[in-house]
Amino acid sequence: MEKKKETQQIFIKKSLAIFSLTCCEGCQFELLKDYVNFNHLLNFYELKNFRLGQENNLDGPFDVAVVEGTPESQREYKLLHQIRRESKIVVAMGACANLGGIQSQRNHLPAKYIGKPEVKTLYDTIKIDFSIPGCPITNTEAISILVDLYWDKIPKLPGHAVCFECRLNENECLIKKGLPCLGPVTVAGCNSICINSKESCFGCRGPLPQANFIKMKEILSAMLSKKEIEDWLTIYGDYQKKWLGINKRDKS
Numbered sequence: 001m002e003k004k005k006e007t008q009q010i011f012i013k014k015s016l017a018i019f020s021l022t023c024c025e026g027c028q029f030e031l032l033k034d035y036v037n038f039n040h041l042l043n044f045y046e047l048k049n050f051r052l053g054q055e056n057n058l059d060g061p062f063d064v065a066v067v068e069g070t071p072e073s074q075r076e077y078k079l080l081h082q083i084r085r086e087s088k089i090v091v092a093m094g095a096c097a098n099l100g101g102i103q104s105q106r107n108h109l110p111a112k113y114i115g116k117p118e119v120k121t122l123y124d125t126i127k128i129d130f131s132i133p134g135c136p137i138t139n140t141e142a143i144s145i146l147v148d149l150y151w152d153k154i155p156k157l158p159g160h161a162v163c164f165e166c167r168l169n170e171n172e173c174l175i176k177k178g179l180p181c182l183g184p185v186t187v188a189g190c191n192s193i194c195i196n197s198k199e200s201c202f203g204c205r206g207p208l209p210q211a212n213f214i215k216m217k218e219i220l221s222a223m224l225s226k227k228e229i230e231d232w233l234t235i236y237g238d239y240q241k242k243w244l245g246i247n248k249r250d251k252s
């Protein structure tokens with residue numbers, strides 16, 4: 001009996017909130033995709049706010065807030081700053097939040113086509129503590145990052161490129177066949193899912209901190225024009241901009 005009481009005390013739930021700004025909401029759906037995994041998360045967290053998954057939602061404070069999408073309206077900027085004020089940890093979820101996402105392509109259009117302000121990442125806007133990469137994220141990685149955060153562990157993203165997983169999957173290299181692929185400069189963790197289906201890696205998981213863009217551009221220049229290379233490197237945001245939120249924050 002005493003033992004059971006002790007265990008219950010260890011598992012004091014933390015509060016979790018999941019918010020969506022402008023985006024397709026695909027990352028939230030991916031979180032829910034494996035319901036067994038999602039239920040596992042609820043052993044650790046009380047879900048205080050999750051508009052997609054429940055009717056009754058509460059305001060902060062939150063122990064952990066997860067945010068997908070990019071802020072576009074005054075209302076969303078206000079909400080984002082409120083989330084930061086009310087949350088101990090803020091996690092940027094998905095390529096939109098981390099890199100700007102597909103919608104950030106409008107930042108590269110000529111001014112006359114742009115009717116809206118520049119798309120900003122969450123990193124451009126508020127202090128972000130951790131990242132969950134991908135477009136969409138992967139369910140198991142996201143749940144594992146959130147469980148790590150429950151235990152005050154710093155979640156680590158893979159330190160190697162998509163190429164590593166691609167080789168393990170014994171795919172034929174697209175670059176060797178003369179086709180463009182951003183696998184060499186992209187954070188692994190997706191099990192090279194696109195290349196397994198014979199599609200190029202477009203870099204949705206974000207750039208490796210040690211990515212060699214000079215070499216990548218040199219390789220791509222054999223198959224693409226200068227303009228096309230720049231287009232490839234801005235599919236999910238400005239790929240060469242240093243992405244600081246790669247889960248290496250030193251908490252000590």
Ligand code: SF4
Nearest residue numbers: 026094095096135136
């Ligand atoms: S990262 Fe991709 S899947 Fe996730 S919200 Fe943005 S567009 Fe949708």
Ligand code: SF4
Nearest residue numbers: 163166173174181183
């Ligand atoms: S196909 Fe792409 S990810 Fe796979 S090994 Fe070649 S460059 Fe790397």
Ligand code: SF4
Nearest residue numbers: 190194201202203204
């Ligand atoms: S292969 Fe590249 S584009 Fe495809 S999911 Fe992985 S990181 Fe994203």
